[in-house]
Amino acid sequence: MSDAPHWGFVAAAYAVAxxxxxxxxxxxxxDFRFQSAALRRLEDAHRSGDGS
Amino acid sequence: MWNLANPTIFLAxxxxxxxxxxxxxxxxxxxxLWLAFAAPPDYQQGETVRIMYLHVPAAWMSTFIYGxxxxxxxxxxxxxxxxADAAQKAAAPLGAGFTFICLTTGSLWGKPMxxxxxxxxxxxxxxxxxxxxxxxxxxxxxxxxxxxxxxRAAAILTLVGCVNLPIIKFSVDWWNTLHQPASVFRLDxxxxxxxxxxxxxxxxLAFTLLFITLHVMAIRNEILRRRxxxxxxxxxxxxxxxxxxxxxxxxxx
Numbered sequence: 001m002s003d004a005p006h007w008g009f010v011a012a013a014y015a016v017a018x019x020x021x022x023x024x025x026x027x028x029x030x031d032f033r034f035q036s037a038a039l040r041r042l043e044d045a046h047r048s049g050d051g052s
Numbered sequence: 053m054w055n056l057a058n059p060t061i062f063l064a065x066x067x068x069x070x071x072x073x074x075x076x077x078x079x080x081x082x083x084x085l086w087l088a089f090a091a092p093p094d095y096q097q098g099e100t101v102r103i104m105y106l107h108v109p110a111a112w113m114s115t116f117i118y119g120x121x122x123x124x125x126x127x128x129x130x131x132x133x134x135x136a137d138a139a140q141k142a143a144a145p146l147g148a149g150f151t152f153i154c155l156t157t158g159s160l161w162g163k164p165m166x167x168x169x170x171x172x173x174x175x176x177x178x179x180x181x182x183x184x185x186x187x188x189x190x191x192x193x194x195x196x197x198x199x200x201x202x203x204r205a206a207a208i209l210t211l212v213g214c215v216n217l218p219i220i221k222f223s224v225d226w227w228n229t230l231h232q233p234a235s236v237f238r239l240d241x242x243x244x245x246x247x248x249x250x251x252x253x254x255x256x257l258a259f260t261l262l263f264i265t266l267h268v269m270a271i272r273n274e275i276l277r278r279r280x281x282x283x284x285x286x287x288x289x290x291x292x293x294x295x296x297x298x299x300x301x302x303x304x305x
Contacts, residue, residue, distance in 0.1 A: 006100045006164045013103040013157040017110070020156075021262065024149045028269045035276035042283040 057134045059275045066272045073265040080258035087251035094248065103161040105251050108236075109259035110154035114182060115217055117147035117263060121189075122214050125207035135271065137203035138278070140210065141193055142270030146263055148186035155183060166230060174223035175231035178216055185213045199281075 084105070094101035121143050127136025158176070159169045170176065189206055196202035224233045235243045242249055 006098060009160045009164050010099055010102050013106055013160040016156045016160070017106045017153045020149050020153050024146060024266055027145070028266055028273065031273045032269065032276070035273050035280060038280045039276055039283070042280060042287070046283060046287065 059135065059278075062135060063272060063275060066268050070265065070268060073261065073268065077258060077261040077265050080254060080261055084251060084255035084258045087254055091247055091251050097165060100161055100164050101248065103157050104248075105255045107154060107157040107161060108252055109256040110150050110157060111179070112256060113259050113263055114147060114151035114154050114179065115220055116260070117143050117150060118182060118185075118210075118213070118217060120267075121147065121210050125210040128203050128207040129211075135275075137199075137207070138271050138274040139267070140203075140206060142274050143267055144186055144189045144193070146266050146270065148183060148190065150259070150263070151179065151183040151186060154179060171230050173229045173231050174227040175220065175229050178220045178223050181216055182213075182220060185209075185216065189213075199278075 088102055088105040091102075091105075093099050097104075121140050124133075124136045124140035124143065127133035128140060155176075158179075162171075163169050189209060192206050192209060193202050196205060223229060224231055236249070236252070244252070
């Protein structure tokens, strides 16, 4: 039995898994940056509103 | 344990544990991948057995995460645990991601081994239903604006969807399927050779740690999102001129 043609399926499976895991990591990190920035802006604006 | 219900305590704990969790996950993946490619080929499957080191852990994670969501749903409906809804909402996209990996890697294994990418087999179909359930839950949270109503609706749908878990597990016993029966969790012990079993177990642990790491991060995001929403509501109620800041944050004043 030759396994040579099957390496393509193995590589494709690992590529799909890597891409999906990377997308999940990037998604969670990007959401954290977005929420942190939004919270910082709101807290700054709230503080400056209190000061005036 | 109950102290974790306090979002401030959870955030502090997350900040301390996340670097260790991420490092442990990366180390286990490195070891798991090395073992996966150092393992001998299977006498029947040949090199395609290496797809199993992704497919099987992803399959386990897809049902495990749904179990976590079901527990969180109980926490939302019965105990009204403050972080239960956040934990449930944070887990759904991760569950969908792992189920997607399970379905695609299974399909890529099926073509060389079964001669087809897909069959409407009981196991494959029930896992596809699980994937659709995850997508439905994500859509439900996005479509219901009231957070409390969305949490209750999602919790009920999650608990109803639990009926699919035993179907997935026992589909290979109840019906005559193309998918092979369980070969690791059996009363008479695993039927896999140790050379192939070890990489599978290490990769499963790596997938589990990856989920825990991402879940803690996603719950942290959910807590921050709620703080942003609360500040937005306070600003809107008091009309203290936060509109420019809210607009940049993508919020309606």
